[in-house]
Amino acid sequence: xxxxxxxxxxxxxxxxxxxxxxxxxxxxxxxxxxxxxxxxxxxxxxxxxxxxxxxxxxxxxxxxxxxxxxxxxxxxxxxxxxxxxxxxxxxxxxxxxxxxxxxxxxxxxxxxxxxxxxxxxxxxxxxxxxxxxxxxxxxxxxxxxxxxxxxxxxxxxxxxxxxxxxxxxxxxxxxxxxxxxxxxxxxxxxxxxxxxxxxxxxxxxxxxxxxxxxxxxxxxxxxxxxxxxxxxxxxxxxxxxxxxxxxxxxxxxxxxxxxxxxxxxxxxxxxxxxxxxxxxxxxxxxxxxxxxxxxxxxxxxxxxxxxxxxxxxxxxxxxxxxxxxxxxxxxxxxxxxxxxxxxxxxxxxxxxxxxxxxxxxxxxxxxxxxxxxxxxxxxxxxxxxxxxxxxxxxxxxxxxxxxxxxxxxxxxxxxxxxxxxxxxxxxxxxxxxxxxxxxxxxxxxxxxxxxxxxxxxxxxxxxxxxxxxxxxxxxxxxxxxxxxxx
Numbered sequence: 001x002x003x004x005x006x007x008x009x010x011x012x013x014x015x016x017x018x019x020x021x022x023x024x025x026x027x028x029x030x031x032x033x034x035x036x037x038x039x040x041x042x043x044x045x046x047x048x049x050x051x052x053x054x055x056x057x058x059x060x061x062x063x064x065x066x067x068x069x070x071x072x073x074x075x076x077x078x079x080x081x082x083x084x085x086x087x088x089x090x091x092x093x094x095x096x097x098x099x100x101x102x103x104x105x106x107x108x109x110x111x112x113x114x115x116x117x118x119x120x121x122x123x124x125x126x127x128x129x130x131x132x133x134x135x136x137x138x139x140x141x142x143x144x145x146x147x148x149x150x151x152x153x154x155x156x157x158x159x160x161x162x163x164x165x166x167x168x169x170x171x172x173x174x175x176x177x178x179x180x181x182x183x184x185x186x187x188x189x190x191x192x193x194x195x196x197x198x199x200x201x202x203x204x205x206x207x208x209x210x211x212x213x214x215x216x217x218x219x220x221x222x223x224x225x226x227x228x229x230x231x232x233x234x235x236x237x238x239x240x241x242x243x244x245x246x247x248x249x250x251x252x253x254x255x256x257x258x259x260x261x262x263x264x265x266x267x268x269x270x271x272x273x274x275x276x277x278x279x280x281x282x283x284x285x286x287x288x289x290x291x292x293x294x295x296x297x298x299x300x301x302x303x304x305x306x307x308x309x310x311x312x313x314x315x316x317x318x319x320x321x322x323x324x325x326x327x328x329x330x331x332x333x334x335x336x337x338x339x340x341x342x343x344x345x346x347x348x349x350x351x352x353x354x355x356x357x358x359x360x361x362x363x364x365x366x367x368x369x370x371x372x373x374x375x376x377x378x379x380x381x382x383x384x385x386x387x388x389x390x391x392x393x394x395x396x397x398x399x400x401x402x403x404x405x406x407x408x409x410x411x412x413x414x415x416x417x418x419x420x421x422x423x424x425x426x427x428x429x430x431x432x433x434x435x436x437x438x439x440x441x442x443x444x445x446x447x448x449x450x451x452x453x454x455x456x457x458x459x460x461x462x463x464x465x466x467x468x469x470x471x472x473x474x475x476x477x478x479x480x481x482x483x484x485x486x
């Protein structure tokens with residue numbers, strides 16, 4: 001079958017979820033293409049793409065902020081090409097199948113993990129069999145929602161083929177030079193499932209991938225890294241799992257393999273702050289790790305644990321960041337603003353936390369009660385009446401919003417501007433701070449610049465931006481140095 005998979009944003013990064021689906025479909029003999037959508041003229045772009053090839057299936061990956069966009073795109077496709085079957089997957093259809101199907105623009109939802117389900121589903125469609133026997137889907141039958149038995153999770157992730165990067169245009173494969181990684185750099189996932197219960201993402205993640213942490217073997221991951229280096233010459237790798245630090249023995253073996261096999265690559269990872277381990281963090285640094293994303297979320301331990309259910313203490317946060325500073329491992333702090341019941345005094349605690357731990361980078365968002373999460377259920381009535389939640393697009397973590405938050409709007413925005421000004425990755429003064437203050441960061445940047453100059457597809461614009469930002473940011477950093485500490 002000829003299948004078009006649609007990512008609802010421009011292809012600036014690799015959409016690994018769609019790429020896994022595309023990879024298993026190609027392995028089954030289907031013709032597959034993945035496209036990202038431009039910000040403008042989306043319908044004409046899709047019309048041109050579908051007119052070129054006689055697609056039988058269109059698949060759309062949907063997160064809640066793009067649910068309205070997905071309905072518009074699907075409705076346009078059904079109007080112009082009524083014979084095409086439109087299938088939706090991702091977190092939004094998983095938690096809200098009826099809301100996804102009721103407009104009748106989308107024919108079928110895939111619930112949860114999709115690799116096995118999509119193969120069985122397409123076989124049933126091609127053979128015109130009853131869909132009730134397909135696990136892990138939802139559809140409407142005479143306006144009645146039918147949700148079939150859940151699909152079995154893939155226990156052996158090594159059984160999945162490596163992601164087929166050829167599904168991406170060369171501009172995506174060779175164009176990424178994510179700061180401070182080398183060029184080209186790629187994304188990778190090593191596991192699925194989450195045993196934690198953070199209120200802003202659970203139980204949605206559990207419905208998608210289960211609560212048990214499943215991991216690819218170290219050998220399988222190393223084999224893929226070697227393949228990517230051989231075929232594409234990658235110099236940077238972003239391990240995109242939120243649970244990377246959970247299993248110590250796996251990390252230790254992974255780092256030992258990188259060192260033993262002398263695999264020359266710099267990499268970035270995400271991790272929780274529970275029980276920080278200096279020995280394992282040092283081993284990560286020695287194997288090429290140049291950054292770690294850690295998520296205190298908020299400075300108030302009460303909000304962090306009673307409202308967001310993170311289960312992380314202040315002591316663990318300070319210990320983790322002290323270790324990273326001591327051993328020379330750059331880190332990023334993820335901070336959420338405007339959490340429910342958060343007060344102005346607790347917002348000041350977040351400000352003090354950031355000034356104390358001095359992260360190299362920050363990622364800012366607003367606490368968002370996504371449909372299907374514990375937070376959404378807890379505050380459902382307030383969300384219905386909130387001026388900040390008028391459409392699905394408002395469930396964007398980057399949009400300013402308040403939900404039972406006791407902080408003045410002006411103060412929230414002022415703190416947001418301060419964080420962006422002094423800790424954002426793109427801030428000139430922040431890049432100058434890295435270069436002037438941390439010798440280990442200079443070594444990382446020298447290595448990055450070498451790859452920007454001498455990789456298969458040199459990225460001189462990135463190199464120029466790096467150097468210009470440091471030069472222009474040096475003076476503002478020096479005269480505002482105290483702002484980082486006060």
